Amino acid sequence: MTPGSTVESGDDQLDPLTIAERWMLDGREVAVATVIETWGSAPRPVGSHLVIDEEGNFSGSVSGGCVEGAVISEAADVIASGEPKMLEFGVADETAWRVGLSCGGKIQVYLERVG
Amino acid sequence: MDPHLLKKLNEARRARQAVIMLTELADGRNRLVKKGDPVSGELGEAVEKAFRTGKSGAVEAEGQRFFFNVHVPAPRMVIIGAVHISQALAPMATMAGFDVRVVDPRTAFATPERFEHVELTADWPEDALKERPVDAFTALVAVTHDPKIDDWPLISALKAEAFYVGALGSRKTHARRVERLTEAGLSEAEIGRIDAPIGADIGAQSPEEIAVAILAQVIAALRKPSQSRKD
Numbered sequence: 001m002t003p004g005s006t007v008e009s010g011d012d013q014l015d016p017l018t019i020a021e022r023w024m025l026d027g028r029e030v031a032v033a034t035v036i037e038t039w040g041s042a043p044r045p046v047g048s049h050l051v052i053d054e055e056g057n058f059s060g061s062v063s064g065g066c067v068e069g070a071v072i073s074e075a076a077d078v079i080a081s082g083e084p085k086m087l088e089f090g091v092a093d094e095t096a097w098r099v100g101l102s103c104g105g106k107i108q109v110y111l112e113r114v115g
Numbered sequence: 116m117d118p119h120l121l122k123k124l125n126e127a128r129r130a131r132q133a134v135i136m137l138t139e140l141a142d143g144r145n146r147l148v149k150k151g152d153p154v155s156g157e158l159g160e161a162v163e164k165a166f167r168t169g170k171s172g173a174v175e176a177e178g179q180r181f182f183f184n185v186h187v188p189a190p191r192m193v194i195i196g197a198v199h200i201s202q203a204l205a206p207m208a209t210m211a212g213f214d215v216r217v218v219d220p221r222t223a224f225a226t227p228e229r230f231e232h233v234e235l236t237a238d239w240p241e242d243a244l245k246e247r248p249v250d251a252f253t254a255l256v257a258v259t260h261d262p263k264i265d266d267w268p269l270i271s272a273l274k275a276e277a278f279y280v281g282a283l284g285s286r287k288t289h290a291r292r293v294e295r296l297t298e299a300g301l302s303e304a305e306i307g308r309i310d311a312p313i314g315a316d317i318g319a320q321s322p323e324e325i326a327v328a329i330l331a332q333v334i335a336a337l338r339k340p341s342q343s344r345k346d
Binding site: 014020021046086 | 117122172
């Protein structure tokens with residue numbers, strides 16, 4: 001490699017927003033989920049992303065794997081309607097969601113369609 | 116999210132520009148603000164604060180609830196020495212989110228074949244670091260064992276207050292290094308900032324294990340600056 005040249009780093013392969021852009025250019029429908037707020041010992045910090053396509057393929061994370069399934073199923077609705085959604089997950093949150101964070105935290109996730 | 120804004124956001128991140136993606140949570144409208152862009156009023160104050168702290172979060176301003184996703188450039192790692200340890204450390208650090216660069220004037224070591232997908236400069240650190248010098252957001256890892264190559268970047272990193280400065284070498288090698296750096300005019304406190312023996316004390320033996328130990332210590336220096344010192 002020549003000095004000063006830029007290459008796609010290994011980081012880009014795992015970067016959700018870079019992946020979202022790539023999927024978009026491939027003509028796939030994409031939703032972006034973002035951690036907006038956390039309370040207690042939430043596993044992923046505010047600003048973390050999970051990106052999902054219309055077939056349920058996903059990359060990144062908004063929790064340590066606790067609530068991704070629920071976010072992915074909601075993403076299908078958001079992709080279809082184009083309306084953003086605010087999701088909340090917490091400990092023993094049985095009423096709204098059948099999933100919770102095992103670590104005892106609480107998170108708010110904003111889900112929006114790209115385009 | 117507007118696809119055009121996503122593209123702009125990724126462009127700015129690749130160019131190491133600090134940017135904020137602003138989302139109006141009531142209606143989902145997004146806006147991208149680059150550092151230095153004029154934003155007036157209450158929102159402008161919030162933007163200025165977000166750039167200063169680098170923290171993402173929900174913000175109440177002008178009667179609206181916004182989400183600010185603050186993207187600041189990744190910390191850098193400059194590795195002096197295109198050695199076996201660096202071949203393991205460069206991809207590991209890249210994966211951990213560091214912007215990695217390897218510098219070694221020895222062209223036998225600094226070959227693209229040994230460092231695929233890594234920014235590699237086959238030049239003396241004095242020349243290689245002229246355009247993009249080490250700054251406070253840089254970790255400097257010197258692993259050549261050769262004072263002719265390691266000393267200059269070590270001194271420049273200590274002067275620039277790089278958040279991490281580490282040097283490979285036995286206690287004996289390091290004792291001689293301390294003597295040379297003292298002669299070069301560095302204070303005991305400055306020299307004391309060098310992480311040596313390099314890396315977290317996990318009994319690392321193979322080059323790959325040593326790379327893990329170094330990366331662990333670099334992350335500790337980044338995330339727990341007051342507690343990361345081993346002495």
